Amino acid sequence: MRIAAGAGAILLALTGAAGAQQLDLGGLGQMSGSTVGTIIQLFGVITVLSVAPGLLIMVTSFTRFIIAFSILRAGIGLQSTPANLILISLSLFMTFYVMAPTFDRAWSEGVQPLMDNRIEQSEAVEKIADPFRTFMLDNVREKDFDLFADLARERGQTVSREEVDLRILVPAFMISEIRRGFEIGFLIVLPFLVIDLIVATITMAMGMMMLPPTVVSLPFKIMFFVLIDGWNLLVGSLVRSFT
Structure with a gap:
């Protein structure tokens, strides 16, 4: 909820900044560079909000959870039970549980100072991204990270693990999560x-x-899973699998 509220606050802040400039629609052909920059920022924020579900999958623990639950359902032999809505909802709430320290840090270090006008937007973006970068670095597999780092070096880019570009870290983290x-x-x-x-x-x-x-x-597999308290064991193991 804090992340959604923070994203909405960022959008409102940018909208207020745009309104403060008193755009004259009749003079669109003579817009200043700052006005064009504000419009581009608004489009950027709207685009980020529209792809928020994809961002949640890419930089959080959601991928590992949903894959494990889907394979569990297939292994038992059930086609649609539990329903996709239930599995996705459980994965989302488990993601919020695991990512709570990361979300709280992003809120306190990036979103809240931006809402209080204590930092600029560019600095806020970096401070919001840093907790997620730390989380991904702690959980990415070294072999997957080295793969994308080497590909970046072949293109002439300089790669530093401490300040790695998200364009390198995110795909490495995703294939690590899929493998796990x-x-x-x-x-x-x-x-x-x-x-x-x-x-x-x-x-x-x-x-x-x-x-x-x-x-x-089928009934024997369901009974076996229930008798060993499978949901408790599986959820506990998935949560503990993150550092």
Whole structure:
């Protein structure tokens, strides 16, 4: 909520700044450079707000959560239960829980000073981005970071881990999260695969050729997941997997 409120406050601040300049629509052909700059800033803020869901996926822990939950549902053999809305909502709230220190730091160091007119917009953007940069650096895989760093160096760019460009860090962080999501998914699916193999062997030995083994194993997999308190174990493990 703080991030959404901060984004709205930034937009209102920029809108107020634009209004303070008293734009004359009749003289658009004679606009000054500062007026054009303000309009470009407004378009930039509107664009950022429109792609906010994508930014949430790219720079937070959401990717790992949703991949693990999706593989869990596929491993159990359920097509639409839990529904996508439930999985996405759970992933979002877990993301807010894990990212709470990062959000609070971005608010206190960037958004709040900007709203109080204590810092400029350019400085606020850097201070808002710094907590997310720190979070991604703590969780990115070294091999993935080195891949994009080497690609940047091949183009003549200078790469410093302490002040790495987000254009290098974000894709490296995303593929790291996708990889970890699949690793966790493999561990989730493995016990369900064992149950499928056992049920398939028993049904084949009993001569039930026309009955799909997945139909028989489904209630056993659900019961197994419930008995081991699977949601508690999975959510706890996912949260603890972040440094």
